[in-house]
Each structure stands twice: as structure tokens, then as C-alpha cells.
Amino acid sequence: MEELRLTADTQLACKPGDYRSDVKPVWCPGCGDYHVLMAFTRAFAQLGVPPEQIAVISGIGCSSRIPAYTNCYGFHGVHGRSLALAAGLKVTRPDLTVVVASGDGDGYSIGGNHFLHACRRNIDITYVVMDNRVYGMTKGQPSPTTEPDFDTAISPGGTGLSPFHPLVAALASGANFIARCFAGEPNETAAMLVEAIRHPGFSFVEILSPCVTYRPDQKQWKDLVHPAPVAPTNDPAKAARRIMTDDGFNIGILYRGERRPYQPKFAPQSLDPSVLEQEFEI
């Protein structure tokens, strides 16, 4: 695969600004999602796909507000179902570039089942989850990736539950591309998104995107993240070991599989539907 690098002086036919709408985000100042939006527009510009050929699909939550902030086609649907909606869109419109945006509550809790089946189905879409380990929009409840001792009003003293490990789940379920990014590195994230979108099949990109309001401790993430010290692998066993033993701040492409994407072939519309009634005729 072609090596891609985004720098300030890269000359692009499309500009990131072409992919940004004039809608003002609802996010808090300092939210990691601003950087994810920046990475989206940079990645789209780098890909050179015109905005009308891109669909950004989302569910509910802070992260899911992103479609309207882009100048692409978008769908801000119901909580947790964005992957299903995107699947229906992509199989009927394989010509479109389909990117799904989600968060740790939308994607791993209410949408958890769709996550597994989207990985397994391996339709050529890119799934971006902005993980801040908290429900921000509903003001600070624990999500599936929240640490067990995180004290909240709804779970005094913490949930006592081990966090869900989305990358392991993705690998086990058949995702074809697995990467982790940090929102605070929008250029690197954009480059990763370009790779993910170009990779055939279901690409899963987890972006550590701090919630400065309910998780001010996540401001430290910028000091914790580090590039993955290894090259991408297409060996699921190797990837599993890597993902299960890393510290959660390993940034990079952790798995790049070679499964063929699912895309039903459309028959040319040669058959007149009126022919179908013949089977009923006596």
C-alpha cells in the first residue's frame, strides 16, 4: 500500500476546508472531537474524493454530531445503529465512500451487537470510534470502556467492571483493519484514516479522544500515547497478542487483514419484474 504523509506543504487538489460545513459544533472547548473533525477533513482532502461522494453516518452522542460539521452527505440516526444504517447504504451504493462515526457508549454499549456483526460482515466501510470512556452528552456516566473505579452519580464508587476491549472484539469478530489513534495528533490521525478508508473491507479506527469536561484526567493522554513499536501485521494471532498485551496507548495500525469484503453483485436489471408472476400462474 502506498505510503501517505500529510504535511502542511502538501499540495492538494481538494482542501480540507472543502469538507467542513458552516455548522458550529456543540462540543465543549478543548474536546478531542474537534481534532477528529480536523482529521476527517484532512483525510478526505488527501483522498481527493469529492464531498458529495462521501457519506458520514452516525448514531447519538457527542461524537455522533460530526456528520453535520462536514460538508459531506450525512446521517445522524438513532442511538447505536449507525453501522446497520451504513451497511444498507453501502451495499446499495458501493460507489460511495462510507465512514461511520461513533463513541464508546453508542458503539460499544447500545450498538455492541452491530459492532460484532459489522466486523464479521466485512462491508467496505470505515468505522471511527471516538473513545473518551464516558457518556459526555448525558453528563458523565460510565461507558463500557470506563475504568472500574471511576466514581459517578449513577455508579457510586465505580462500576467494579473490567473495561470492554473493543480492539480485541473487533479482531475476534473479523474486522479487516484495526488501528488506534490519538485525537491530539490530527495529522497522524488523518493519515491513518486515509489508510483505513483505502483498505478494502471493514476498517476499525479507535481514536482516543479526551473528554475535558467529565474526564479532565484524560488531558494526560498526550503524555501516555506512543507509536506502536511494531510494523502492521496480517497475522491475527500476532495481532491478538499485540492488542491484548499493550497498554492501551499504542498508536498505529495493529492489524491489516486480507479478507475479501462483502459486496453483493448486482445483476444488470435485465429481468422485467412482470416475468416474476409466471410462477403463480396455473
Add this chain to the structure above:
Amino acid sequence: MTEAQNLSIAIVGSGGAGALTSGNLLLEAATAAGWYGLLTRTVGPQIRGGEAAALIRLASRPVECLADRFDLLIGIDWLNADRFGAEIQIGPHSLVISDPRGGELPAFVQNSGARVVDVPLKEMAKSIPEGRPNMIALGVVAKLVGLNEDVFAALIEKRLAEKGKVSAQASRAALEAGFAAAGAIEFDRHLAAPVAAKKRWLASGNETTGLGAIRGGIRFAAAYPITPASEILEWLAPRLAKVGGVLLQAEDELASINMIIGASFGGTPALTATSGPGLSLMIEALGLATAAEIPIVVVDVMRGGPSTGIPTKSEQADLNIAIYGFHGDAPHLVLAPQSVGDCLFTTQWATYLAEALQAPAIVLSDQFLGQTVAAIERPADVAFIGERIRHTATNAPYRRYALAANGISPMAIPGMPGAQYTAEGLTHSERGTPTSGAAEHRVQLDKRRDKLEQFAFGDHWATMEGTGEIAIVTWGSLTGAVREAIELAGRDGIAVRLVAPRLLLPVQNARFAAALDGVKRILVVEQSHGGQFYRYLRAHYDLPGQTRVLHRPGPFPIRPSEIHQEITAWRN
């Protein structure tokens, strides 16, 4: 020997006895010979095998419901046949064919007063290599109702050779033995000659629903299996592929409804089919389709509820959730087919309406319509092809939810340059930008209501037949039984009007009032324990004069005689 306009036959047997095979062959042969008829199957709870009964009605003209009484019951064997006692009404007028080695006669047969004639089906089958008792039973029944042996020859070749299990020769020999045995049995009626046969189809309502969807323009379906709707999806899967479409199996109904929303957003007319429990899971996203103005069609093949209920039996008890289930004020379309043939029209029309109005349409079919196989007259061709109004290029910025006189905003399809927008479930402006402003909330609610209320739905909104000061108001699959009850009343000299709305939402106040003009008594007939249809009528329409309600739950469909008795009792 009397000529009967219709005859009802039940064939029962334990798992593997082939009762359903015999029943289907009987209906198919009768249809090939020019008769009309229908077959519903009823089975025990076993996943595979277990006792089964084919309930068949053959007639000289089209019929849309089972009769009140069975003329003929044949038991290939009687193991567990008692479970069908409530469904197979027999009496002194009935003839029962029984294999003396088929087990003890069930109580409902013993207590019926029916004449029982022994035919040693098993023993006869033994004398034919590969001979099967169910084919002998078929021969007996066919001869008794007045079918000619010739019509079976081609059928047996076609159907049984397909299965590759039983040789056609053995089946024909068994059939002949049955015909011969029936010669010695007295039966005082046979089918009258059919009326001049028009072009006819043999199909189930689930199949005609599938064809209606494709004719209406559906090219994407999402599927999650559920009884009794799965046949729609299974019918569509290979056929959508032939016409340039696709079906995707979903992980659950939450996914299937969202998949069709996604496909429709992309410009492809889309449908899913489910039953009550699945519809419950889809309701949130149906609200999204309403708010985001995405055309979709959801077919609910209703079964006994609530919860898992009776999956294999019919009920009209999902009316409330279809009409009122949505959160918020969410105008949408609800339609109900009235016969196996009408499943085609109503699904096609629903697709057309959903696309024209950019709104979700729920089609309330039911297990009876869906799984009944009927010989019907070929439904008339109609011109309803779903096609939404598309946005065409202009210099002005695109406003997806622009206010229009008729409430319908041209829809841009992804790929079109200069018209990018975000389909939005949040209250939004005309552009689609989220807002919590009072004015924008109000005008978009108004818009979504007005586009449905102002649309000219035409005469298809209801079936209206007859005149008179008594009217029966019913809906869905009961329309056929009501029509027969009205015929019975007519023979008593009582004129009864039929009013059966096919379009349940949006309500059609002026049309409904006109339909009931001059009516003094209204009998509401519906298959729900809670009287859901009656309450719906009360909420939305003025019911002139006196009103009575005949309503009861499934699992057995309300039959013509029940309705006829209600009319007679009220008049006296």
C-alpha cells in the same frame, strides 16, 4: 347428490405422514381443473415433523376465508389429532374417513355425530411398492369431491419427482387405489362446476406481498427471520437479485430497520418484513424515518401476541402499536391488505405512497393472509411505482426540509454535487441543521402532518360494498369473512353495507363519513381481545347511530357464521 358451491376438507396426520403434501396437491389439482380455493396449514409446536393438518376449501368461485364447517375429514392417522379439534368443526353433516390402524378416533370426531367410514390406508399402501398412505388418502378425497384423476398425472410428475423421494409411478398407483376405494363410499355432495375461469394464480399472501414490493419498486430488503413473515423475505431474496436488487440478512430487527433506512437514504426503495415482536424493536427507528423523512416500507405479518404469543396463528392485535406506537407526534402511513390477492396491491401501493410522501409505511398483513395458499383471480395491474420527488440542480443552497405547499421537499441523493445535507433525527431547520427552536419545531411538525393529510389517496383507501342502514366496519383479513356473512344476511333479506378501510393512517374523515351516510347501525368486526379497531374508530371517526362490536382474539379466525349470527341477533 347435490352440487355444492364449495366444499371444505381437512386432512390430518402425524409428522411425516404427508398431510400437507396431500393437501397442497389437492388444492393444486382442483385449481388446475378450474376451481378456486384456499389452504391453510396448522401444525403442532415441533420445529420439524409433528402432527399437521391441511384445512382446505374448494369452491366454484373465489373464496377468501375458511368455511364454518368441514364436509370431509380424513385422518391419515389420528396421533395427537385432538389438538385440531377446535379448528376442525365437524357435525352430523360431515363424513370422516379413518384408517382403522391409524389409532383411536379422537374425541372431537367421536362426539361430532359425523359418519365415519373406515378405509385401510396403510394396508392398501403396503400392497403398492413405495406406496404411501397419504397418496391413497388424496385419491379418496379427490374422488369424493368430484375431481378427475387425469389432472393429477402431470402434477405428480412435477411435484413429487422434484423431491426425488417417491417415484411418480408409486404415487400414481396409490392415488388410483384411493380413487377406486372411494367408489364404494357414499357422499351426498360434490363440487359444482367452476364459473368461467379467468386467468388465475396459486400463491400465498406472503408471496404476493413480495411481488407487490418488487412491482412497487423495492430493490433492497433487510431480513431478520420471524414467523410468520420469513416467507416474504425468502421469496424476495433470489428474486430481488434477478431484478437488480439485493437482500441483506441482519443481526436483529434493530439492524434490519436501520439498514433499509440507510438504503433508502441512498436512493433505493427499501422494505423489511417482520411480525409483532420485530415491529416493537423497529419502532424507534420508524420514528427516525418519520423525522428524517425517509421512505421505507415495513410489513408486519401479525400473529397472536403479546410477547412470543402464538407465532403460527393470526390476530389483528398490532393495530395499536402500528398506529400509536411511535414516540412524539409522528405522522406515518398504515395500510392493511384484505385478501391474499390484495397483499400484492396494498404492498405495491404502500411502496408508492412511502416514496411519494417520504414517510414510513407499515403494512399490517397477518398470519392468515400470509401463509394461506389461495387460488385467486390474477390481480389487476396498477400503475403505482414508487418514485420520490428528487432534488434537481439549482443555484440556491439546498434545503432538504424546505417548506413546500404540499409539505413534500425534493430529496437529494448522495452523489449529487452541491446538495450535501445531513439527514437528521433531531428537530431541525429547513436545511437540516439541528435546533431546539420552538418555531422550527412547530413548522416541521406541521409540514410532516400536512404532507400526509393533504395527499389525494383516491378510492383505494377502502373497500365499500352494498347499501343499507346496517354497516359492518372491519379491516384486513376479516374482510373476506364479513363479505360472506353479508351474503348470508342478504339471503335473509337483510341488506348490509361493507366498509373496510385499507388505509388506516392518515385517517380519511370525510370519506369515512360519506361511506356511512344513512347508516343507523354499525357492527364492528375485528380479531383482537381488546377491541383495538373499535377504539381506533371511536378515536378518529364519528360513528352514526348504534354501534356493536364483535371482537375476539385468535388463534382461530372469526368465521362468517359468527358474524351472520351477530347481525341476525341484533335485528331481532
